[in-house]
Amino acid sequence: MGSEDKANLLRVLINCAEKAANIARTCRANEQLLSLLVQEKSEGEANERFEHDFKTLADVLIQETIKHEVGAVFPEMKDAILGEESPNFTNKLGESVTVAVGACESDTTACLEAVLSGHESAASALADEVHRVVNFESGTLGDIPELPEELDYANLGIWIDPIDATAEYISGDTMFTNFPGITSTGLDCVTVLIGVYERDTGIPVIGVVAQPFGNKLDEHVYSSSMFWGICLPSLQAHNCNFEARDEHRQLAIFSSSEQSDILQRFLDLGYEFAFSAGAGHKALKVITREVEVYLLSKGSTFKWDTCAPQAILRALGGDVFDYGASVAELKTVPLKYLMQDSGSDWKRNATGIIAVRNVDAMEVLLAKLAEQ
Structure with missing residues (x-):
């Protein structure tokens, strides 16, 4: 693929973040489905700050979906796409299953059915979101710049946090602070984090942060808030023009x-x-x-x-x-x-x-x- 034909990495990551948000919302919308998806993390994976920590199939599926999509478009980055979660699950039958995105929707459905121990409708709904074509558009997204032609994709790696604040995602209970717009707990605290860094210097250069539950449209209906930034030697850009709260505080x-x-x-x-x-x-x-x-x-x-x-x-x-x-x-x-x-x-x-x-x-x- 010539540089003039190269897909825009930032645009790919934004669409991946929105697909992740869709998966998160699909899982969260149905309490029965959500209860199926939660598996307590093994002792070695658990965060020591919490008495109980969880990984959900939503976490793992989002992570593997992003790795699959970015790796397909940018194969030179494929081996340097890392995430928080292990893709291995133990289903209710005690069988070990590795979550993987298949070449087609039916392959992914079959894998998810194995994880969900035969819950075909849930597996199908999730596979549908994984393979859905997503093109996120929003008036707050700003102008997506063209990336420099000299960008060395083989020198780029990615860190993914598929659902940050998993406990908030599971409970959904919202508490407010004394400061308008800042919640203490709740779905507002949930984010999808996709960061790109240079492998030789370790410096982060592209970031996408999505809030799957950033905008409440109706009861149990949400749309994403999306934030991005690029800091390369020849290009600095973002969509984060915000006024400060109060210069005296x-x-x-x-x-x-x-x-x-x-x-x-x-x-x-x-x-x-x-x-x-x-x-x-x-x-x-x-x-x-x-x-x-x-x-x-x-x-x-x-x-x-x-x-x-x-x-x-x-x-x-x-x-x-x-x-x-x-x-x-x-x-x-x-x-x-x-x-x-x-x-x-x-x-x-x-x-x-x-x-x-x-x-x-x-x-x-x-x-x-x-x-x-």
């Missing part, structure tokens, strides 16, 4: 488990703060200028949580930094995505993260956070 957002001494330091700097679920959701609040800072001091996020929002923030002049390294060195240390040969801990942002849209604010913030 500083707002930070945290996990409800954040350390009290860190919260106190933000109070000392004049920040107000909100608590909310979902790493992708909290980073998105920085992107949309509803908060100035998202900080997590614990190592409970992973590369799939941060790659997409970091790429968007870089396009906006912001970034996501390594909390522990930045405080220790009193300088900003951006997260990177260099792959390791062995072990699983390299996937973890082990010493926490700080996401900001205004990098200039980091000097004062780091000095305060580094106080003994």
